[in-house]
Amino acid sequence: MNGVVLAGTKSGVGKTVATLATIRALQDAGHEVQPAKAGPDFIDPSHHAVVADRPSRTLDCWLEGTDGLRRNYHRGSGDVCLVEGVMGLYDGDCSSTAMVADALELPVVLVVDAKAGMESVAATALGFREYATTAGRDIDVVGVLAQRAHGGRHAEGIRDALPDGMAYFGRIPPTPDLDIPDRHLGLHMGTEAPLSEDGLSAAAEHVDAEGLAALAREPPTGGDPRTERGEHDHGPRVAVAEDAAFCFRYPATMERLRSRADVVTFAPTAGDDLPDCDGVYLPGGYPELHVEALAGSPALDTLGTRASEGLPVLGECGGLMALAESLTTADGETGAMAGVLPAEVRMHDRYQALDHVELRATSDTLTATAGDTQRGHEFHYSSADIGRDARFAFEMERGDGIDGDHDGLTEYRTLGTYAHVHAESGAFDRFVDALDGDEYSG
Known part of the structure; x- marks a missing residue:
């Protein structure tokens, strides 16, 4: 092409x-x-x-x-x-x-x-x-x-x-x-x-x-291509939030997930409950524009319960915000979120971080093995006031993360990051592998 x-x-x-x-x-x-x-x-x-x-x-x-x-x-x-x-x-x-x-x-x-x-x-x-x-x-x-x-x-x-x-x-x-x-x-x-x-x-x-x-010209190929299968109708089932609050998804990420798992989507802001699944992916987006709908969402209530029982959950940026205890808009509206991660999130009038980032895993987690590095990017107007007992999965080699030095707030088998990563990082392969076996126990 x-x-x-x-x-x-x-x-x-x-x-x-x-x-x-x-x-x-x-x-x-x-x-x-x-x-x-x-x-x-x-x-x-x-x-x-x-x-x-x-x-x-x-x-x-x-x-x-x-x-x-x-x-x-x-x-x-x-x-x-x-x-x-x-x-x-x-x-x-x-x-x-x-x-x-x-x-x-x-x-x-x-x-x-x-x-x-x-x-x-x-x-x-x-x-x-x-x-x-x-x-x-x-x-x-x-x-x-x-x-x-x-x-x-x-x-x-x-x-x-x-x-x-x-x-x-x-x-x-x-x-x-x-x-x-x-x-x-x-x-x-x-x-x-x-x-x-x-x-x-x-x-x-x-x-x-x-x-x-x-x-227009034809670019070079990308070396050895990754082997990808077609869409799955068996194996681990991944529920992906997909609505106006969770709309930041790379096509390659969804393709990668569908090549390795049975993917089902749900819309928390439309009143959908969390589907039966083996793992959850909450992409980024605009949860701050839908605080009332999310606070009353049955999906977030179910997600909080299932996460505490050990269901693997991955949230990126907006997904991290929805996994927190509460979300407060720049106008002062506050709503309770899923309550899985020990953080209270607040929106600001000015962006809090904008950069390409690099993270180093300090322990095994949903998307990486201890010592692995991942590259991503962050762009958000929110900040997170984290609890004293907060645990992080990543140290920042580049970028701000959640507290300036770390990203990847983790609790149970849930991971929330401000960083967005691409499927080429291998993060979503690791995530699906964690649903299939015991490679990550939290």
């Missing part, structure tokens, strides 16, 4: 809208588009999935490593993969857009804000291309997509100013139909605030889809 990267000059330049318009343009040209996102984000991919009608692949060098990243790319389907970048092209010390483009050997199209520029757009693009050479980066910036550009003389001025070897791939017109509302953690999810179909189609008409498809 050939691919191309849409990179920004900076954060906030309109990469997501440009990506969605380009997906639609490629579809209108008869292509099957596989969307992907550089970096660990959950929100932008949710918008990709709505437009492309297939899950967006997460591509992060830190979380997956080069081979894992390539394997994850090739698990996609379609004839063209469109990779949305993260921040500006060269920004990020662990997994920048440039690092992802280099690992996949894909060409880069630069999304440039053209609202008040013409020749300056060309100068900006040239600077990004030449910087790759001076910095010793093997990055091939092949053209631009002009964000917030008008037609006529404005578009012609941008196109005519571009240097040799740099193509003009069209424009995204300025229109309020293409605004996506945001909140803490980023944009609203794709299912909450999809773009106007008419606005998206109108923007797509100005994108050179065939030009982009023609320059």
